[in-house]
Amino acid sequence: MKNKMQKQWLKLLTFFAAVTVFLVGCGGKGGSNGGDGEPKVLKYGRSATQMTTLDGQLSTTADVIQPARLVAEPLYTYDKDMNLTPLLAEDLPKTEDNTTYTVKLKEGVKFHDGSELKADDVVFTFTRLYTPETMSTNTFIADMIKGAHALLEGEADALVGVRALDDYTVEFELEDAYAPFPYVLGSEMTMIYPKEATEKAGADWGVTTFVGTGPYKFDEFVAADHFKAVKNEDYHGGEVHLDEMWIYNMDENTLAMEYEAGNINSALISNKMAGNYADSADLHKIEAMGIFEVVFNTAMEPLNDKNVRKAFAMAVDKEALVNSFLQGNATPATSAIPPKVLGHTDRPLTPADPEGAKKLLADNGYPDGVKISTWVIEGNELADAAVVLQEQLSKAGIDMEVNLVDRATYLDKRNAGEIQTVFRNWYKDYPDPDNFLYTFFHSNATPNRTPDWGKPETDELLSEGRRLPMEKREAHYEKIDKILVEDEVATVPLYYPVFHYLMNENIEGIVYVDGLLDFTHANVVSK
Amino acid sequence: MKKYIRSRLIQTLVVLIGVTLLTFIMVNVAPGDAATVMTEKITDQAAIDRINAQLGLDKPYFVQYFLFLRNLVFFDFGTSYFKYKPVMQLIIEGFRVTGTLAVTIILFALVVGLAMGIMAALNRGKFWDQLIMGLSTLGMALPSFLLAILLQYIFGLKMQLLPLSGLTSWQGYVLPSVTMGMICAAEVARLTRTSMLDVLGQDYMRTATAKGISRQRIILVHGLKNALIPILTFLGNSFKAILGGAVLVETVFGLNGIGRLLVDAIMQRDTPIIQGVTVYIAMIFVLVNLGIDLFYGLIDPRIRLAKDND
Numbered sequence: 001m002k003n004k005m006q007k008q009w010l011k012l013l014t015f016f017a018a019v020t021v022f023l024v025g026c027g028g029k030g031g032s033n034g035g036d037g038e039p040k041v042l043k044y045g046r047s048a049t050q051m052t053t054l055d056g057q058l059s060t061t062a063d064v065i066q067p068a069r070l071v072a073e074p075l076y077t078y079d080k081d082m083n084l085t086p087l088l089a090e091d092l093p094k095t096e097d098n099t100t101y102t103v104k105l106k107e108g109v110k111f112h113d114g115s116e117l118k119a120d121d122v123v124f125t126f127t128r129l130y131t132p133e134t135m136s137t138n139t140f141i142a143d144m145i146k147g148a149h150a151l152l153e154g155e156a157d158a159l160v161g162v163r164a165l166d167d168y169t170v171e172f173e174l175e176d177a178y179a180p181f182p183y184v185l186g187s188e189m190t191m192i193y194p195k196e197a198t199e200k201a202g203a204d205w206g207v208t209t210f211v212g213t214g215p216y217k218f219d220e221f222v223a224a225d226h227f228k229a230v231k232n233e234d235y236h237g238g239e240v241h242l243d244e245m246w247i248y249n250m251d252e253n254t255l256a257m258e259y260e261a262g263n264i265n266s267a268l269i270s271n272k273m274a275g276n277y278a279d280s281a282d283l284h285k286i287e288a289m290g291i292f293e294v295v296f297n298t299a300m301e302p303l304n305d306k307n308v309r310k311a312f313a314m315a316v317d318k319e320a321l322v323n324s325f326l327q328g329n330a331t332p333a334t335s336a337i338p339p340k341v342l343g344h345t346d347r348p349l350t351p352a353d354p355e356g357a358k359k360l361l362a363d364n365g366y367p368d369g370v371k372i373s374t375w376v377i378e379g380n381e382l383a384d385a386a387v388v389l390q391e392q393l394s395k396a397g398i399d400m401e402v403n404l405v406d407r408a409t410y411l412d413k414r415n416a417g418e419i420q421t422v423f424r425n426w427y428k429d430y431p432d433p434d435n436f437l438y439t440f441f442h443s444n445a446t447p448n449r450t451p452d453w454g455k456p457e458t459d460e461l462l463s464e465g466r467r468l469p470m471e472k473r474e475a476h477y478e479k480i481d482k483i484l485v486e487d488e489v490a491t492v493p494l495y496y497p498v499f500h501y502l503m504n505e506n507i508e509g510i511v512y513v514d515g516l517l518d519f520t521h522a523n524v525v526s527k
Numbered sequence: 528m529k530k531y532i533r534s535r536l537i538q539t540l541v542v543l544i545g546v547t548l549l550t551f552i553m554v555n556v557a558p559g560d561a562a563t564v565m566t567e568k569i570t571d572q573a574a575i576d577r578i579n580a581q582l583g584l585d586k587p588y589f590v591q592y593f594l595f596l597r598n599l600v601f602f603d604f605g606t607s608y609f610k611y612k613p614v615m616q617l618i619i620e621g622f623r624v625t626g627t628l629a630v631t632i633i634l635f636a637l638v639v640g641l642a643m644g645i646m647a648a649l650n651r652g653k654f655w656d657q658l659i660m661g662l663s664t665l666g667m668a669l670p671s672f673l674l675a676i677l678l679q680y681i682f683g684l685k686m687q688l689l690p691l692s693g694l695t696s697w698q699g700y701v702l703p704s705v706t707m708g709m710i711c712a713a714e715v716a717r718l719t720r721t722s723m724l725d726v727l728g729q730d731y732m733r734t735a736t737a738k739g740i741s742r743q744r745i746i747l748v749h750g751l752k753n754a755l756i757p758i759l760t761f762l763g764n765s766f767k768a769i770l771g772g773a774v775l776v777e778t779v780f781g782l783n784g785i786g787r788l789l790v791d792a793i794m795q796r797d798t799p800i801i802q803g804v805t806v807y808i809a810m811i812f813v814l815v816n817l818g819i820d821l822f823y824g825l826i827d828p829r830i831r832l833a834k835d836n837d
Contacts, residue, residue: 049791052610060568135578137565153573207611223610224791225693225783251778253676254692257684261691408559408796411567 039243040524042507044517045258046268048249052223055206056191057129057136060429065188066516067227067247071112072193072212075103075122076186078513082289082340082431084186087237088117088213093185098177098469103185105168109236111194112217119164124195127151127159138189140445141429144181144466146173177467183430188516215240215520224249241509241523259502265524266503266510268517271329271381274500286499286512287331290427291338291436292385294492299452300420303372307364309489312372312421314360315396316389317352322495325388329500333493336436336484343433343477347485357396369397374421375413378404382423385494417452425497427515433477438462440491441484453490458483532817539813546809547599547802551592554798560584561608561796582608584798595802604803609795614803617788622770622807624694625777625784628707629769631700633762635708636715641758643712644719645746651724659716666713675706675779692781703780707773711765718761722754729753755826763819770815771808 048063056068077087084092088109093101109117129136130143130151139152146161161173174181184190197211210218213236216229227247231240250258252273259267269277277283294312296303303309318332331339334347361369376383383404390400400421405413413419429435439445442462443454461480468476484490501517503510509521562579569575579585583594598605604614647659682702683691690699726732727750735745774786785804792800 050609132577132581135565135581137567137569139574140569152577203606203611222783223612224787225781248693248781250692250781254679254779254781257679258691261684261687263691406559406794408564408794409557410559411563412559415563 040241041244041246042242042266042519042522042524043246043248043264044266044268044519045248045250045255045264047252047255047270048247049224051225051227051247051249053206054210054218054221054227056188057134057138058206060138060189062516063249067221067229068191068206068210069188069214069516070216070227070229070245070247070519071210071214071218072191073214074186074188074190075105075192076182078186078431080511080513084182087186088192089185093172093182095181098179098181098467099174101172101174101181101185102165103170103172105170106236107168109213110234111197111213112211112232113194113197115194115196117192117194117213118167119170120167121192121195122170123159123162123164124198125190125192126162128193128198129190130159140439141187141189142184144174144176144178144184146175179466179468179470179473180430180432180434183432183435187429189429216242216245219244235520237520239521241521242519245519245522262504265507266501266517268499268501271326271498271500274329275327277500277502280502282502282504284501284503285329286501287339288427288497288499289338289340289431289515290425290497291333291336292330292382292423292425292494292497293333293336294389294494295422295424295440295453295490297417297420297422297452298490299417302366302370303420305364306489307360308366308370309492311357311360311370311396312393312398313489313492314350314353314357315393315398316492316494317392318349318494319351320392321385321388325384326495329498330495331498333495334485336481336491336493337433337477338428338436338496341428341431341433341436342474343481345478345481345485352392354392354395357398361397366397369399371399371401372420373401373403374423375403375405375410375419376423377407377410382425386423427497433473433480434462434466437477437480437484438466455488458488458490532821535813535817535820539810539817542813543806543809544596546805547596548592550802550805551588551595554796554801555588557796559796561798564795565608599806604806605799607792607800608797609791610797610800614799617800618785618803618807621783621785621788621804624782625770625773625786627700628703628773628776628782628784629766631704632707632711632769632773633766635704636711636765637762639708640712640715641719641751643716645723645751647716647720648723648727649746656720660720663713663716666709667717669710671706671710672775672779674709675703675776678702678706679779692779694782699780699782703773703776703782706780707769707776711762714761714765715758718758719754722757723750726750726754752826756823759819759822759826763815767812767815770811 046066048066050059050061050063051067053059053064054068054071056065056072058064073087075087075089076084079085086092086106088106090104090106093103095101103122105117105119105122111117126142126145128134130139130148132152132154139148143149145159147156147159148161150156151159163171163173165171172181191212194211197209198205201209207221207223210221215232215235215237217232219230220228226249229245231243248264252270255267256269256273256276258264274283296309298304322328322330322332332349334349335345337344339346358369374386376386383402386402390402393400414422426436426439441453441458443452443459458480461476461483465473465476465480485493506525508523508525511518561582562575562584566575566578576585583591602615606613607617610617643659643663647656650656679691679702682689689701690696693699732745732749735749771785773784774790776782777784777787785807788800789804791797792804
């Protein structure tokens, strides 16, 4: 009997051993440094649930822009100090009046299909952006171009403000002077597409086919799963080292494990996850050009009262928010314009004063404090920040109700102007104060972005800021920032965010440019 | 039997129409729509209205519903607003993943659960019984995401035996199948044990023993066959549930199955996908129910006779 049992156990063990040996044969996702003639492969992972297309005209999220930017390029890019530099252009745009800009294209730049970049492709790209059938979600980015609105509204069939002067010269004419326009030409939303290939692809553009002038060529794309790009041997911007570049969408826990298992070489991780790698040399921190802030719906009581807004600002403990909740992974914000952007004011951080806030409320007709509410997207970092602030505000007699909803519901309520206290974050589309202030505080730009601040005085200043020549804009935006943050308390800047990413020690050449990791000259080396 | 199947198919049609109507109402009653999500950064109301019109969301509700029903006849659910592919293609792609997952999970649960349940029943009150029942309680209590991460950690990260995520090879199915399979197997083991204990005490089992039939044959043919009804009911329900989308497991293991497809679509208000997947799930439920009922008849003549008399 004992013998029989031993035999059964032996059979079982043999079975499991066989299964194990069989499974060992399976390979992981691991990158390769190109040794022994193998291709050099870099695999990068991030949570990118919205990576459903590569067409940068259809989405503004980094989920789409990050993979798309491997393949396609805008006319300009930025150096590591965020100075605009030519990419597909010979030099910076020329202008006399900030209304008409002339761009000279580099000659001999080839798209991946072999065709040469010409001025017609630039005209086509901008025209496509404003053609209603494209259903672009990014029409706000360059709508200062003359005729953009007319084309979008179906009142014209061409974009009159973008003209090919010859094969390599493009002229942009704007409705009005707009000093930061060159930045628009450096936005990923204006990546240049080849006219013929894009038209031929139709609805498949960005899904099964995508052609650009970038360092990598489209190879394989599975929406919301992965994108594989291969080396562009003829890249106009210098040598590309990697043979293959992969971007994966992964759940964050899985991402960390895939990284630790060596299956991917680099990973973008959340600030919460970064704490687990605090002592690791693989962890890299980037200060992002963006802002997390609270803005108020002044159409709703009691936030139409400046004293209530002021009390709110006094009660917020930004230092605790950053140091305790965010574990130091952010910088407390004191200006509505992030650092390194023109017009940023480096105000001293005022300590929280809940008692002072309570007194201010009592002195202005709110002896029992005030009740306000907010709606935030569940799972979003801003939702956590709202809960932290809820506790801080309660000490000042401000009772803030926090409602957690999904993204669509949030946007619906926001557009309807039904959110009283708006927690929002904004990462720059281009590094200019106009992108942070006009976007949210000018009545032309805010009808669907609660709150509709839209005060005539602010409108005038923001419009003037667009027209002013660059050298006069800094003081102008400092003045607007003071009005919004100090005088009117239209906004309470909370913090400037940071990103964290993990990178193997054998990876070189990844740089953080313009809100994205730039893999153009990345390399996998043996160490 | 033909009459029975015919009446069930008519019921299916009624259920499908009801499901599509309810889904349509819910999608339109819920705050936010695809155009709102799509135009998050556009502030120009005319642009939002135009996108609404291009998506056909500006038409009266009854027209939208009628168009949906008309296209449904041809299994055309339209094109996803955010994934830019025909919904039918997305459902087929998702079904390949989720369907494979469902089959492997059920097979795992069937083999492991039955073996554990029979072993526990035959050793009632002894060490093996207590061990198996303890393990099955643990299996049922353990949240699937925790088990998933645990298995990923052990077999993917530490031992590097299996892929942590993705479906670059068939091995990608192993960990997700085992994750869900273990939870199902735990329930199957408990059900099998209970049913087997009930069956083992029946007169026909003693008769079979008295007739000198081998113990193995008595247990598997006479015992298990009669104990199978509740187990099949459970597995059928599990199969339907998995085919409807194993969202957590699909998310953790990075599988593009039906569950992820539907959840993403709900978050973005991608109406064509929501409607398409709902119809698909309803059909799965109705067809699997029909399959289970027919299968009951095969293994239990009393049920077959009752249906024939209907």
